[in-house]
Amino acid sequence: MGILEALLGGFAQATSLEVLPYLIGGAAFGLILGVIPGLGGHFAMAMVIPFLHGLSPGAGIAFLLASHSTVAQGGGLTTILFSTPGCGQNAATLLDGPAMRNKGLAGKAAGAALTACFLGAAFGVIVLALLIPLLQQVVLIFGPAEICMLVLLALTFVAVLGKEDISRSLIAGLSGLFLAMIGLENVTNQDRFTFEVMALQDGLPLVPVILGLFAMAEMIDLWVTGGSLSGQQNRQLTPRQTQAQIFQGVGSAIKHWWLIVRCSSIGTLMGLVPGLGSTTASFVAYGHAKQTSRNGETFGEGNIEGIIAAESSNDAVEGGALASTIAFGIPGSSSMAIVLAGLFVLGLQTGPVIVTHHTDLIFVMIFTIIFGNLLGTVAGMFLVNPLVRLTALPSSLLVPVLMVVIVTGGYAVNSSVFDIGIVVLFGYLGYLMKELGYSRSCLLIGFVLGAILEKNLFLATQLDGAYFFLQPVALVLLIVTLGFLAYNIWSLRRRSLSTGSGKAGATPSEPGADFESGVAELNGSIEIWFTGIAGAAFAVALVTALGYHSIPARTPVLILSVLLALTARQFFISWRKYRQYASMTVLSGIVSDYPPLRKALQMVVLALLLMTFIVIAGHYAGIALFMFILLKLISGKELFFSLAITASVTLLLFILFELVFGIELYRGLLYRFMAGYKLF
């Protein structure tokens, strides 16, 4: 069948009355799942698969892919409005989304995000459609050598993301690379930095790390600063204002069409390469936007271009990811493996046959993604208004509820209590990094790309020899990377020369310098402890790594050596400047003098309590007790109000997770003991 014929056939099917209800149902389901942190598009599709039996191919494809395509939109909304990215794909939106919300521009940010998401997704699948005749050749371009070079290119974006403070950003990025080394190394089966903990064998779990680093850290911050998410009370938007802002947002997304095209291209390219995925794509696109924008300096302070870049690229990934799935029937990601399983259930043979004989179904996929995203965008716009009103709620109410939701999502990803610990631990780490000016984005990029780089570097040298980077595509990518790096170093130097200090690039900005006096000293003294403890940990890790065989040892030794040197340097910089305050963080005195620090320490204790409750009494009892303590005992809410919130949130989570999703949340040691389980 000809392409045009297939296109029309696909369009007719996707808009037929038989298919449309499934498309709408899937899109609604995905949007709801996107709002819940932790459960991504992967989970949405796994839930849908059992319902595919007996559906026609068109309806089944629409149901399956629509549920996957709207997840990013739901996540984008919660990122902007509640600072809780659902999954990695929305983490980059956190850099500017909440900042716009704080300026009273939540509606505009949401409108732009939803529109960018839709346009990005549409762009991705249009590229896919154009590539159909060349699909196989394009997919095969990216072997281990090319992936290596592409990852290196993506890593150089660390330089752009953190160029205000290159030293701290490098520490963050290298720490991310180091964290990626934790777990079983798959060339020699060496356990690296796992301390014999079985849960660490597979490495640190990505989604809980992201939830902690971004969502949980924001909750701790909100708890410490108090107030509400919408900022000052008088900034509360009326529904009419919100509506007007949404349209402004749509307008500004369309106005930045060229940015969307570029960022969507980045997303599509990243999607083509197995393993890179939407998290990397959104950060690289963000870095690109920052690099090329005339207002690059305002990125991170609520620049709408940052939101548009991140949200347009994360959905464009889908078009690329579908390419290898369709071209060869070989999935590029676990989500795509589920798509294939779904296609099989629908009775479709996958692989080249689908390209030659069922081109119309590829267009059903394409139109499903376009229409699904359009539906998600429109439905999302209706959701903005009620959600915006929730942001006016005081933090004393929002923080307990959102923290519980985040922790529940963190558990549900792998049904692991250990992951709740990861969420909490990385929550503290993320909060500290935010306060001290270490880029969390750089850490995340390093973490996501570290393992991919190491694996593909090994494979590239095995398959293509030591000079693998001299192959045509790899060489082009290498030249681009070097050029990009050189340009950035040059512009950094130029900037430092023009500021006259001659070493602005090397001298870190003062942490929290814009706060009221005394805070800089406090943060400086905390940084002494932070870099001191981190440095000691890196030193221990380095000694441990030196004990491994050469293959598993070489990457971590290299990373840790540089990391240790940079951390030591940072330690001495803070030490020179703030050593007289170093004792400030030793609990005495300051705790009572300075409420934010007291509240931060309070949250450390409370989060530990939450974990202990969950481990002993089970998930529901644990979260209920936690919410009640925060609402009644700490924030002093009315007894009945506290009980009502506690009960209804717990009940809602129970219905959602146990009854709708069929996920059994942790029952607790006490229950397990009574039911006859061996505890350890």
Add this chain to the structure above:
Amino acid sequence: MKESTTKKISIAILLFSAAIVVLLSMGGHINFTQAAVDDHPEVNTRSFYDGAVIRLIIPNNPGGGYDEYGRLISGFLERYTGARVQLVNLPGSGGMRALGELFKAPADGLTLGLINGSGIAFNQVAETSQMGFEIEKLSFIGRVSRDIRVLTVPAQGAYPSFEDILGARQALKFGATGFGGSTYVDAVISRHIFNLDVDVIHGFNNSSAVRLAMLSGKLDGAWSSLGSVSDEVASGQFSLVLQIGEERNPILPGVPTTHEFNGESLTPDLLQERLRIWSELHDIGRPLVAPPGIAPERLAYLREAFRLAMHDQALINRAAMSGRSIDYASGEEMEKYFEDLTQISPEIQAYIVESIRGEL
């Protein structure tokens, strides 16, 4: 004002008590049945399972292979046991986390699990990374499926048959995923037995990455399970040149078996023994198991229910529709497999250890 406060209070009390009721009933459920068992040990097995909840432990996430098998059989297990079957996904550590839960769970016959029997058996023989679990003590209900292991080559490649591979003039490259995994071990054993000049390139992220590398001409072949390549073989991208086993599988009549070729470097006895153990380890497949020591009448009940489920025409049809091969074996047969493993000769054991470590 006062009225609204009263309303608020009553809603609060209502919600809270509802939550308590739900949570208690959820927690209380298994305890009630537990109490019933303790008080009346003679209670009829059928009535014990009627309305009870069976937790079916799955060693990977929703959407993964074991999860699909779990969802496939759970409805039919419900039909033949009378219990409600709830899937519990416990991914991680190559299935060791799920296995750990099976050893911790009470032996009341209400916890079942799907396990990677072959992988565990390989490690059992090699005495590596088993976390101290004594696998043979598990209560075996039966086997859901087993992988048919095949050597795959790109259809357009230079070596379209195993004879071509045997006669290759230059070193070939076989791809594999993790060190010590099945794609790796099969490549190492086949290289050794048939004296092949092959470099095993391992460390690929997953079998998809291996297959893409084969299609781009970087690799000459790779071992895999038939299930994961059957679609691509049907579409003409890959050919199968060898299958592990003594006799040709009825669904692969045109693919020679490992037993049809003679390893030049080995005496016939030793060759036969190695080929046999290699194929037997794969035959263990994916069994359904319960914690060690469940009561004999419950084990018998579960085995019978599982047998009926696996022979239900609706299950067979559904498996075929989902592209999942099923291959029933009884619990007794599974016990026998593991018993055989304990009587393995030290030479063969050393051989398996060397193959997992890539030292052959």
